[in-house]
Amino acid sequence: MQAFHIQYRNTQGTLMRILNAASRRGLDMPYVQATPMDHEHGVTLLLDVSPKQTGQLCRDWHAIVDVTKVRAGVPFTVATHAAHEWTTPHLPASVRVASNTAARTASA
Amino acid sequence: MLRGAEIVLRCLRAEGVELAFGYPGGAIMPLYDALPDSGIRHVLTRHEQGAVFAAEGYARATGKVGVAIATSGPGATNLVTGIADAKMDSVPLLCITGQVRSAMIGSDAFQETDVFGLTLALTKWSRLVRSIEELPAVIAEAFHWARSGRPGPVVIDIPTDVLKAKMDFAGPVKFQPHPKPADIHGVTTFTETLIPLLENAKRPVALLGAGVKLAGAVEDLRELLAYLQIPTFATVHGLGAAPQDAAYYLGMVGMHGTRAANLALHETDLLLVFGARLDDRVTGDPSRFAPHARIAHFEIDPSQLDRVRACDLPVIGDLAETIPAFDSAVRRISLPDWTQWRGVACGADRAEPDARGLASPTIRFLDELFRHLPEDSVIVADVGQHQMWAAQRYRSSSPRGFVTSGGLGAMGFALPAAIGVQLAKPNATVVCVSGDGGFQINIQELATVKRLRLPVKMVIIDNKYLGMVRQWQELFYARNYSETDLSDNPDFVEVARAYRIYGDHLDEDAMREAPVNKAVSAMLQRFLGSPEPELLVFDCHPEANVYPMVPAGAALSEMIFEQE
Secondary structure (H helix, E strand, O other): OEEEEEEEOOOOOHHHHHHHHHHOOOOOOOEEEEEEEOOEEEEEEEEOOOHHHHHHHHHHHHHOOOEEEEEEEEEOOOOHHHOEEEOOOOOOOOOOOOHHHHHHHHHO | OEEHHHHHHHHHHHOOOOEEEEOOOHHHHHHHHHHHHOOOEEEEOOOHHHHHHHHHHHHHHHOOOEEEEEOOOHHHHOOHHHHHHHHHHOOOEEEEEEEOOHHHOOOOOOOOOOHHHHHOOOOOEEEEOOOHHHHHHHHHHHHHHHHOOOOOEEEEEEEHHHHHOEEOOOOOOOOOOOOOHHHOOOOOOHHHHHHHHHHHOOOEEEEEOHHHHHOOOHHHHHHHHHHHOOOEEEOHHHOOOOOOOOOOEEEEOOOOOOHHHHHHHHHOOEEEEEOOOOOHHHHOOHHHOOOOOEEEEEEOOHHHOOOOOOOOEEEEOOHHHHHHHHHHHHOOOOOOOOHHHHHHHOOHHHOOOOOOHHHHHHHHHHHHHHHOOOOOOEEEEOOOHHHHHHHHHOOOOOOOOEEEOOOOOOOOOHHHHHHHHHHHOOOOOEEEEEEHHHHHHOHHHHHHHHHHOOOOEEEEEEOOEOHHHHHHHHHHOOOOOOOOEOOOOOOHHHHHHHOOOEEEEEEHHHHOOOOOOHHHHHHHHHHHHOOOOEEEEEEOOOOOOOOOEOOOOOOOOOOEOOOO
């Protein structure tokens, strides 16, 4: 299980769009809590997802117009408070290219 | 004091709307009542799906926001396929729907549907308007989201009492979006990673998608490609982005792509993707897509990354910024010599064989038809075999010259979309290429064509089947042609005549030999040059297939070809 924390402006339909990103993938949502947070709203979701789905979901949520912040926590049973914040769209887990990778390619 | 309907129309005018497509009904009547004095030309289609596809055609041809209007309930639900189509193909589209009176919402009133809920998953943004005071801000915001970033569809659902209400109108407003961290990227340092990859690549290629056009980056891209001279190919929506006569251009890639493009994509060690989603029709089996390649993905919408195939280097941002940045960086280095790779990928032995088999007359027909088209012509293709044949034979370098429903694959798209394209480009030759199945899905729009005297040239490739489904049944379902037989089609020429549109038949026998008979060639020239709408029904062999073909689940290198 993975915990996700999404912050959003509480405009029409934004929460539904957030939930739809999970439901369109046929994911069960055993835990959902939406609450006001500071000047915005936040929703916490608990989902059973693969690492690839985690990236896709975070990028989908980030693309929603009034979503302002997306965080994915460590597995829920460990510690939800240790969530990592993405201030930019979450990149695919597959991103491995860095300067050292380029160098490795060069030597191949 | 202005009525809500008048405010809506004034705000539309302020956003540059000159043309809207729609179909009136109960809840939207106040808007139609105000329409004649609005300065906006309204095109009455004969079905709401016709309206939304026409609006899409207009948007695809111009890059402007297409506007479709419908009433509540069934009017709104009939828009849904077009909204989904616009979402998949990144088309800027505004749908305005009437809604039952505010007080009746939720009561299952006559012609009430939850349009807002129904379209949530298909739209980029939407609003159910609750008061007349909201209207100016809502419309401004709708246009912002339809146009910005990756364009897409937006919906405004307006209760009829809001349209009837009155208020003092201070004028249209501007929308100021809240900045998102994702928006604050500028041109990043991606070149530091990408340049070494390019310098060390032995078999680089470029794949072009619609994003290049949407970003207005076609010229920048062409300059880059002219410098790189690497094998290049396009998705169906990327057709026309590269100069078609360039020696390095290999045509369309994917399930029905060219042999050269698919093989180059399979063999490459560095794939540069420019504004394409890499959907399953392009990748084939994702686990065997570009198996030797590192992938650098230029994309404005991060949500498109890593959907089907993981990329190694995402270059997130507006292609109008990232492509020039890459170009500048590329010109500061010494490029490797890719002559040998280019010779292999673009070699004559990989060129498409001459048309052969049952489809050869149809292919020859399309070649002859397209040969007579002026450069600024627009082909509007429906969905199916004819769509792929047309895409394969498309030879224009006009970036917005090939319009089709690519992502959603919505049959019935072409005829109404061609109406929108022709209205957007009144002086252009617009050719609607459809199948006999798809043409009948929105055949009622012949009335719209006739009413407006639009010189749309309508071509039906008539094989008396749902041809692409039949092809799959033949190849993968042991020729069990279940429910694809359309041999009882109407005589389309007679149908056109009923709408007072001239039509004619052309049998495939006329296209059996090359070169094409001069009389047939002259007939096609006359057809294309006519100032009136015309229909041409090309009778195609019922069992003609589209080749090459990558079977579902196969790698791009596992194409199958027409047997002799």
